[in-house]
Amino acid sequence: MKFGGTSVATTDKIKQVCQLILRQKEQYDDLVVVVSAMGKTTDKLLAMAYEVSTRPVAREVDVLLSSGELISASLLALHLNDLGCSAESFTGFQAGFRTSGSHRKSKIEDLNPTLIETALKRGEIAVVAGFQGMNKDGDITTLGRGGSDTSAVALAAKLGAKCEIYTDVDGIYSVDPRIRPQAKKIDRINYEEVVEMAHQGARVIEARSVELAAKYQVPLYIALNTGEVEGTYVANFTEQTGERKMEDFKLTNVSAIENILLVSIQGLPNLSFESSKCFTELAAAGVNVDILNQVILDRDNSAFSFTSDMDSKPEIIEVLDRMKLEYTYVENLNKVSIIGSAMRNQVGVAAKAFNVFIEQNIPFYMVSTSDISISYVVKAEDKNTIINALADAFGL
Amino acid sequence: MKFGGTSVATTDKIKQVCQLILRQKEQYDDLVVVVSAMGKTTDKLLAMAYEVSTRPVAREVDVLLSSGELISASLLALHLNDLGCSAESFTGFQAGFRTSGSHRKSKIEDLNPTLIETALKRGEIAVVAGFQGMNKDGDITTLGRGGSDTSAVALAAKLGAKCEIYTDVDGIYSVDPRIRPQAKKIDRINYEEVVEMAHQGARVIEARSVELAAKYQVPLYIALNTGEVEGTYVANFTEQTGERKMEDFKLTNVSAIENILLVSIQGLPNLSFESSKCFTELAAAGVNVDILNQVILDRDNSAFSFTSDMDSKPEIIEVLDRMKLEYTYVENLNKVSIIGSAMRNQVGVAAKAFNVFIEQNIPFYMVSTSDISISYVVKAEDKNTIINALADAFGL
Numbered sequence: 001m002k003f004g005g006t007s008v009a010t011t012d013k014i015k016q017v018c019q020l021i022l023r024q025k026e027q028y029d030d031l032v033v034v035v036s037a038m039g040k041t042t043d044k045l046l047a048m049a050y051e052v053s054t055r056p057v058a059r060e061v062d063v064l065l066s067s068g069e070l071i072s073a074s075l076l077a078l079h080l081n082d083l084g085c086s087a088e089s090f091t092g093f094q095a096g097f098r099t100s101g102s103h104r105k106s107k108i109e110d111l112n113p114t115l116i117e118t119a120l121k122r123g124e125i126a127v128v129a130g131f132q133g134m135n136k137d138g139d140i141t142t143l144g145r146g147g148s149d150t151s152a153v154a155l156a157a158k159l160g161a162k163c164e165i166y167t168d169v170d171g172i173y174s175v176d177p178r179i180r181p182q183a184k185k186i187d188r189i190n191y192e193e194v195v196e197m198a199h200q201g202a203r204v205i206e207a208r209s210v211e212l213a214a215k216y217q218v219p220l221y222i223a224l225n226t227g228e229v230e231g232t233y234v235a236n237f238t239e240q241t242g243e244r245k246m247e248d249f250k251l252t253n254v255s256a257i258e259n260i261l262l263v264s265i266q267g268l269p270n271l272s273f274e275s276s277k278c279f280t281e282l283a284a285a286g287v288n289v290d291i292l293n294q295v296i297l298d299r300d301n302s303a304f305s306f307t308s309d310m311d312s313k314p315e316i317i318e319v320l321d322r323m324k325l326e327y328t329y330v331e332n333l334n335k336v337s338i339i340g341s342a343m344r345n346q347v348g349v350a351a352k353a354f355n356v357f358i359e360q361n362i363p364f365y366m367v368s369t370s371d372i373s374i375s376y377v378v379k380a381e382d383k384n385t386i387i388n389a390l391a392d393a394f395g396l
Numbered sequence: 397m398k399f400g401g402t403s404v405a406t407t408d409k410i411k412q413v414c415q416l417i418l419r420q421k422e423q424y425d426d427l428v429v430v431v432s433a434m435g436k437t438t439d440k441l442l443a444m445a446y447e448v449s450t451r452p453v454a455r456e457v458d459v460l461l462s463s464g465e466l467i468s469a470s471l472l473a474l475h476l477n478d479l480g481c482s483a484e485s486f487t488g489f490q491a492g493f494r495t496s497g498s499h500r501k502s503k504i505e506d507l508n509p510t511l512i513e514t515a516l517k518r519g520e521i522a523v524v525a526g527f528q529g530m531n532k533d534g535d536i537t538t539l540g541r542g543g544s545d546t547s548a549v550a551l552a553a554k555l556g557a558k559c560e561i562y563t564d565v566d567g568i569y570s571v572d573p574r575i576r577p578q579a580k581k582i583d584r585i586n587y588e589e590v591v592e593m594a595h596q597g598a599r600v601i602e603a604r605s606v607e608l609a610a611k612y613q614v615p616l617y618i619a620l621n622t623g624e625v626e627g628t629y630v631a632n633f634t635e636q637t638g639e640r641k642m643e644d645f646k647l648t649n650v651s652a653i654e655n656i657l658l659v660s661i662q663g664l665p666n667l668s669f670e671s672s673k674c675f676t677e678l679a680a681a682g683v684n685v686d687i688l689n690q691v692i693l694d695r696d697n698s699a700f701s702f703t704s705d706m707d708s709k710p711e712i713i714e715v716l717d718r719m720k721l722e723y724t725y726v727e728n729l730n731k732v733s734i735i736g737s738a739m740r741n742q743v744g745v746a747a748k749a750f751n752v753f754i755e756q757n758i759p760f761y762m763v764s765t766s767d768i769s770i771s772y773v774v775k776a777e778d779k780n781t782i783i784n785a786l787a788d789a790f791g792l
Contacts, residue, residue, distance in 0.1 A: 011447040011448050014448055048471060049470075049474055052407050052472075053475055053478040054478060056478075059484065060474045060483075060484070061470070061474070063470035063487075064466070064470035064471065067463035067467050070460070070462065071441070071444075071460060073459065074456045075444060075445065077453070077456045078445055078448050081449065081453045081456065082448065082452075088456070089456055089459045091459075138511050140490075
């Protein structure tokens with residue numbers, strides 16, 4: 001069971017999730033709970049780091065941030081003991097997380113949960129500080145975005161367990177319910193679909209932890225932290241095993257990413273090194289290029305268009321000006337994506353989607369397709385209309 | 397260098413002590429800094445523990461409290477780096493503290509500061525989270541009262557260093573300056589005298605860490621955390637080596653402990669087991685008996701008097717009532733002690749002190765002598781008068 005920061009934001013909320021843990025303990029012999037830091041703790045600690053440092057050293061920020069999960073994990077274990085349920089808390093290091101890579105965004109290199117297994121054998125509930133581990137130099141590191149989810153999935157993989165991720169939404173929806181109130185909660189969904197949704201802007205869970213779950217075939221369950229409503233199961237569901245019905249094989253989700261910058265570069269000679277040099281320079285400047293399209297304009301010249309996030313605008317302009325390239329850009333666009341593994345087996349999804357744009361008279365700036373998704377770059381004001389129209393067309 | 401909670405209570409105070417660390421770094425090649433949790437952090441964390449638990453489990457409280465020193469240590473290291481001075485923070489476990497004994501009051505079993513030594517060789521300032529370590533089961537433990545001082549002294553002993561303890565007073569005084577404004581700061585004082593002072597109520601440093609310093613002959617320096625005034629050196633000073641002058645061999649200190657309960661038990665048969673049983677029962681009830689006097693009343697009966705702290709009153713009454721003993725008590729007394737290793741070599745100290753009580757017409761309830769101290773139990777209202785009179789008589 002994994003609980004995020006909002007689920008353990010106060011001591012009262014910690015008491016609430018302990019009730020859910022107790023209910024699950026009646027069902028399962030062995031229970032491991034992974035927690036994030038309480039509410040805004042991480043932000044407060046980071047603010048303190050900036051009070052004493054203009055450019056905080058990543059190694060020390062990791063030590064500082066790691067204290068947050070120690071507090072939530074020990075408070076949770078304290079309350080479980082108070083309820084008569086033996087529980088022990090563990091730091092990332094104690095739980096056996098060996099990490100590698102940069103501070104603040106390290107990767108799990110290996111996991112040896114010996115102390116956890118011993119605690120489980122003694123009948124304890126193990127409460128683990130998520131988001132953290134120790135590298136081979138003996139330094140504390142943190143796992144970066146989605147780190148606690150990744151901690152939970154990794155532990156589940158190693159312990160042969162399933163992983164329940166409790167959050168402040170009650171599952172995965174076909175469309176963001178704030179945009180489409182009649183959106184349906186998805187009961188069962190495949191790993192690859194959730195990964196694609198996460199990449200295309202859905203805010204339920206980081207792609208990283210779902211990719212890890214897929215790799216080790218860890219069954220995921222994403223649900224509300226009260227435990228009162230049925231959530232969403234994530235696994236490899238197949239038609240053959242009957243775990244997923246025929247009618248499930250349609251689109252599963254429409255997601256959107258806001259604040260997109262669209263840049264077009266004109267007048268590059270065909271087959272030149274200019275374009276590859278341009279993207280090498282952009283990467284060196286830390287710019288994340290998302291969709292990339294090339295159009296041959298005539299026999300000699302071609303044009304490029306690419307999208308990035310608005311935050312990267314200064315770096316993009318700096319690189320393109322320095323390279324003396326001719327370019328234009330459009331700001332604050334949105335990328336709307338339709339996602340579903342059904343696309344592989346069904347023809348006409350793209351055609352059906354294009355028709356929706358025509359019917360709604362909504363233009364798109366760019367289109368990009370992947371194995372299980374199609375993404376359209378549209379004006380911000382068209383986002384909600386096209387999301388609902390697509391959802392209508394595909395019955396979401 | 398060790399800094400307590402008040403010295404690192406805010407990010408501004410952390411910046412201030414970093415200035416002092418930088419000045420010392422100019423003098424010393426290798427510098428290790430030990431810190432307590434910021435200001436009231438430990439109290440706040442404990443309050444949270446009581447929000448989720450009526451009887452907090454000690455193991456979990458240790459995990460919770462250990463987060464406090466991680467925060468202060470990493471913030472200090474962050475600011476040192478910001479000042480251009482390489483520094484790394486270490487948890488108690490990383491610093492090599494292996495502990496044993498109960499949670500919340502564990503002892504240092506062993507210390508292997510390999511990571512600290514490696515960091516020092518790289519030219520780093522090592523910033524260590526005080527007050528904590530890890531036991532052989534891999535559990536985080538805390539060292540109890542005076543824990544961070546003990547961490548600092550232990551590291552100094554292991555690294556062959558001296559130990560500077562920075563606090564919010566500028567050294568050790570012959571008498572508490574709040575009671576005697578003209579009290580002198582002591583430049584040099586012996587370990588045993590500081591230990592006795594700590595036991596007799598002086599609030600500069602816990603006896604435990606000074607006893608450890610004495611055992612490993614770690615030179616101590618106790619000073620104000622601004623580093624702007626000369627503090628007090630604690631070592632084994634002898635007349636022979638000329639480190640301590642002839643005139644130093646007088647009393648070094650008058651200290652006092654408040655809130656003393658004096659209990660007198662009458663009518664116990666001589667040479668009976670009743671008295672020893674009584675003190676066994678008091679110990680079992682967690683009562684700390686301080687001074688203990690026995691008086692033979694007549695051929696058959698004797699009387700006992702003992703002192704304890706006022707907090708133990710309910711337990712004492714419970715035990716004595718249960719044993720059906722006849723007793724009286726006096727509440728809220730004070731114990732005033734004169735301390736100095738000179739007592740060993742000088743006769744007449746006790747007689748001179750008795751005369752002060754007679755001159756001042758101040759009665760005392762009990763008197764107790766040790767190798768290097770004499771303690772008197774007096775009424776609370778007489779405390780300041782007798783402290784000043786004794787200080788006058790002994791030239792403090």
